[in-house]
Amino acid sequence: MYSLLRTIWLIFLHLFHRRVTVEYPERKAYLAPRWRGRIILSRDPDGEERCVACYLCAVACPVDCIFLQKGELVGGRWYPQQFRINFSRCIFCGYCEEACPTYAIQLTPDFEMSEYDRHNLVYEKEDLLISGVGKYPGYSFYRVAGLAIPGKDKGQAENEEPPFDPKRLLP
Amino acid sequence: MMGLAKVFGILLVLVILAALLTWVERRLLGLWQDRYGPNRVGPAGLLQVVADMIKILFKEDWVPPFSDRLGFILAPAIVMASLLVAFAAIPITPDIDIWPMNGIGLLFILAMISLSVYSTVLGGWASNNKYSLVGALRAVAQMLSYEVFLGLSLLGVVLQAQSFDLRQIVAAQAGLWFVVPQFLGFVVFMTAGIAAIHRLPFDLPEAESELTAGFHTEYSSMKFGIFFIGEYVGIVLVSAMLATLFFGGWLGPVLPPLLWFLTKTGAFIAFFILLRAALPRPRYDQLMAFGWKLLLPLALLNLMVTAAILLAT
Numbered sequence: 001m002y003s004l005l006r007t008i009w010l011i012f013l014h015l016f017h018r019r020v021t022v023e024y025p026e027r028k029a030y031l032a033p034r035w036r037g038r039i040i041l042s043r044d045p046d047g048e049e050r051c052v053a054c055y056l057c058a059v060a061c062p063v064d065c066i067f068l069q070k071g072e073l074v075g076g077r078w079y080p081q082q083f084r085i086n087f088s089r090c091i092f093c094g095y096c097e098e099a100c101p102t103y104a105i106q107l108t109p110d111f112e113m114s115e116y117d118r119h120n121l122v123y124e125k126e127d128l129l130i131s132g133v134g135k136y137p138g139y140s141f142y143r144v145a146g147l148a149i150p151g152k153d154k155g156q157a158e159n160e161e162p163p164f165d166p167k168r169l170l171p
Numbered sequence: 172m173m174g175l176a177k178v179f180g181i182l183l184v185l186v187i188l189a190a191l192l193t194w195v196e197r198r199l200l201g202l203w204q205d206r207y208g209p210n211r212v213g214p215a216g217l218l219q220v221v222a223d224m225i226k227i228l229f230k231e232d233w234v235p236p237f238s239d240r241l242g243f244i245l246a247p248a249i250v251m252a253s254l255l256v257a258f259a260a261i262p263i264t265p266d267i268d269i270w271p272m273n274g275i276g277l278l279f280i281l282a283m284i285s286l287s288v289y290s291t292v293l294g295g296w297a298s299n300n301k302y303s304l305v306g307a308l309r310a311v312a313q314m315l316s317y318e319v320f321l322g323l324s325l326l327g328v329v330l331q332a333q334s335f336d337l338r339q340i341v342a343a344q345a346g347l348w349f350v351v352p353q354f355l356g357f358v359v360f361m362t363a364g365i366a367a368i369h370r371l372p373f374d375l376p377e378a379e380s381e382l383t384a385g386f387h388t389e390y391s392s393m394k395f396g397i398f399f400i401g402e403y404v405g406i407v408l409v410s411a412m413l414a415t416l417f418f419g420g421w422l423g424p425v426l427p428p429l430l431w432f433l434t435k436t437g438a439f440i441a442f443f444i445l446l447r448a449a450l451p452r453p454r455y456d457q458l459m460a461f462g463w464k465l466l467l468p469l470a471l472l473n474l475m476v477t478a479a480i481l482l483a484t
């Protein structure tokens with residue numbers, strides 16, 4: 001009985017407490033830089049698309065909301081011809097970002113993307129692709145990868161040794 | 172003509188008040204839970220009531236095909252009618268009331284509160300739904316047992332005032348409010364009153380967390396709205412009774428009688444909302460045990476001690 005009365009009294013005292021509500025549209029809450037929100041596709045420091053259309057993000061996605069189609073440039077660079085994310089399905093788990101070997105796909109601290117029509121939540125490549133580098137300023141996949149592309153041959157990548165010549169006898 | 176104006180005046184004020192109480196309750200709950208509650212529509216969210224009304228009016232008024240049509244439609248009407256009619260007997264000020272009932276006002280109100288249980292039972296039964304039925308069963312047992320002390324706890328007041336007439340009961344409190352000599356009766360009556368209108372923490376017939384919405388699970392649109400408003404009318408009714416029977420009704424210094432009555436009733440309404448914010452719902456057997464093993468002996472004890480003292484003096 002005493003505990004009941006005490007509860008009532010304590011709750012009554014809340015009359016004089018500060019409210020914890022953040023009145024959202026007028027005052028915005030702080031979002032951490034690593035907040036998992038709207039997804040973007042970034043470019044490398046040279047301004048080329050980072051995505052190499054490896055499909056890893058589409059495979060990693062637990063709700064299968066990423067659709068993409070591989071295309072190939074002259075010289076052997078891959079790129080996504082189409083890249084579509086259905087945000088009405090996305091659960092913002094960040095697995096795509098984890099899976100991506102090129103830091104192309106990134107989640108950003110933005111969640112204000114509500115729509116009246118579901119179809120407007122399907123973002124195409126031109127909606128996703130940004131002109132900057134996102135969270136990883138200096139990184140360029142082709143500069144560290146062994147693949148030969150125009151302007152960079154085998155063995156010319158950072159930290160890469162010259163290719164091994166199998167016809168040589170020396171070890 | 173004057174009588175008619177009073178009837179419709181009180182009716183209108185009451186229904187509007189009950190609708191406004193939805194807003195008051197949400198704001199007060201917000202206050203006690205360190206948040207805001209509805210504060211967007213209109214000044215301080217006041218128009219939320221209107222918005223809710225519009226929304227509820229435009230919902231589909233669905234009578235389930237598996238239900239018993241007559242009972243289903245009748246149920247919300249009963250709770251609203253019986254609780255509103257009960258107000259006829261409550262003297263708001265010396266000259267504002269509808270019908271003093273020739274000295275049996277208290278009995279009339281108790282009878283009407285008892286009638287309102289039919290709405291819960293009918294609603295639950297006619298819905299033909301398991302949740303509703305369980306809710307209705309609980310409602311019957313809860314109301315039947317709590318009605319006993321609802322009446323018994325008031326007998327002390329009746330004994331002291333020597334009358335069932337609410338005006339005389341108020342008049343008898345001119346010297347000392349009955350809450351002091353009848354404190355036990357007050358506590359028992361308040362508990363039983365909350366149970367009788369199945370308000371939290373005694374809302375077992377509804378019990379959202381276990382029974383979805385209990386007896387009104389199947390109700391939609393304005394029928395649900397009427398249940399909802401009916402519940403608030405019940406709160407106002409029990410608060411008004413508490414104010415009249417134990418806190419001297421319209422009596423009070425300086426301020427006009429109407430204001431005193433409203434203040435006292437409003438304080439009780441706020442207190443009921445505070446109870447909702449603070450207390451968890453008891454288990455069903457706890458509720459029954461609490462009623463029969465604690466409240467009933469208390470009410471009887473109160474009655475006998477009052478009677479003994481009155482006989483001795």
Ligand code: SF4
Pocket residue numbers: 039057060061062063064065066085089090091092093094095096097
């Ligand atoms: S955040 Fe998760 S759900 Fe959304 S696209 Fe990436 S992997 Fe799929």
Ligand code: SF4
Pocket residue numbers: 050051052053054055056057058068099100101102103104105
């Ligand atoms: S994992 Fe990265 S590189 Fe591979 S397809 Fe997805 S976004 Fe492109």
